[in-house]
Amino acid sequence: MGIGLSFFNLSGNKLGADEGAAQASRPVPAIDAAQPAKFETATFALG
Amino acid sequence: MGDHTESLQIDFDPAQLSLAKIMELYFANRSSCRAAYSRQYMSAIFVHDDAQKNAALDAKKVIESRGTKVHASILPAAQFYLAEDYHQKYMLRNDAPLMRDFKAMYPNDSDFVNSTAAARVNGLLGAGRRASSDVELKSFNLSAETHAYLRTRVKISESTSNP
Numbered sequence: 001m002g003i004g005l006s007f008f009n010l011s012g013n014k015l016g017a018d019e020g021a022a023q024a025s026r027p028v029p030a031i032d033a034a035q036p037a038k039f040e041t042a043t044f045a046l047g
Numbered sequence: 048m049g050d051h052t053e054s055l056q057i058d059f060d061p062a063q064l065s066l067a068k069i070m071e072l073y074f075a076n077r078s079s080c081r082a083a084y085s086r087q088y089m090s091a092i093f094v095h096d097d098a099q100k101n102a103a104l105d106a107k108k109v110i111e112s113r114g115t116k117v118h119a120s121i122l123p124a125a126q127f128y129l130a131e132d133y134h135q136k137y138m139l140r141n142d143a144p145l146m147r148d149f150k151a152m153y154p155n156d157s158d159f160v161n162s163t164a165a166a167r168v169n170g171l172l173g174a175g176r177r178a179s180s181d182v183e184l185k186s187f188n189l190s191a192e193t194h195a196y197l198r199t200r201v202k203i204s205e206s207t208s209n210p
Contacts, residue, residue, distance in 0.1 A: 027152070039059055045052045046055070046090060
């Protein structure tokens with residue numbers, strides 16, 4: 001389950017992206033290592 | 048910002064958390080009961096299907112039946128874009144001691160943004176939510192030093208929460 005601030009665009013301009021490649025020097029938490037089978041998605045703007 | 052609206056996209060397991068409960072939490076936020084002053088900061092529910100639309104309408108009716116006008120718009124979901132990095136996990140990103148560990152776990156920022164652990168720690172720092180227990184804090188896999196630091200930054204609900 002992930003929650004992050006994002007922008008919802010009703011017509012469509014890309015606002016940002018990030019990528020890279022590096023090695024982790026610390027193991028990730030189990031909650032992130034476990035991949036969920038299938039999630040549903042809901043989107044909200046709190047105003 | 049043009050026609051963008053700042054929003055949260057939530058991926059959830061309906062076996063663990065129902066859409067109705069998410070709607071209840073959403074409408075418990077008083078901001079949805081204020082009129083929007085801009086598209087960027089409007090209250091809205093972007094529905095992905097008819098089931099979500101009906102759940103949103105039902106939840107809105109419940110609130111309005113109590114005499115509270117709801118200003119949240121219910122709109123069809125369109126394209127969703129991630130905001131710039133500095134918006135993501137904002138409270139956590141600005142906490143240097145915690146970020147040392149998270150950077151070690153997630154050297155790639157996209158992995159950090161997608162991390163549930165990062166989202167939860169960010170919520171603990173920013174939303175005033177209490178951790179359910181020290182076990183929850185330990186589940187973030189932080190170093191002993193950083194875990195001890197996190198204990199000073201958040202409150203824990205359980206009464207027997209000694210480290």
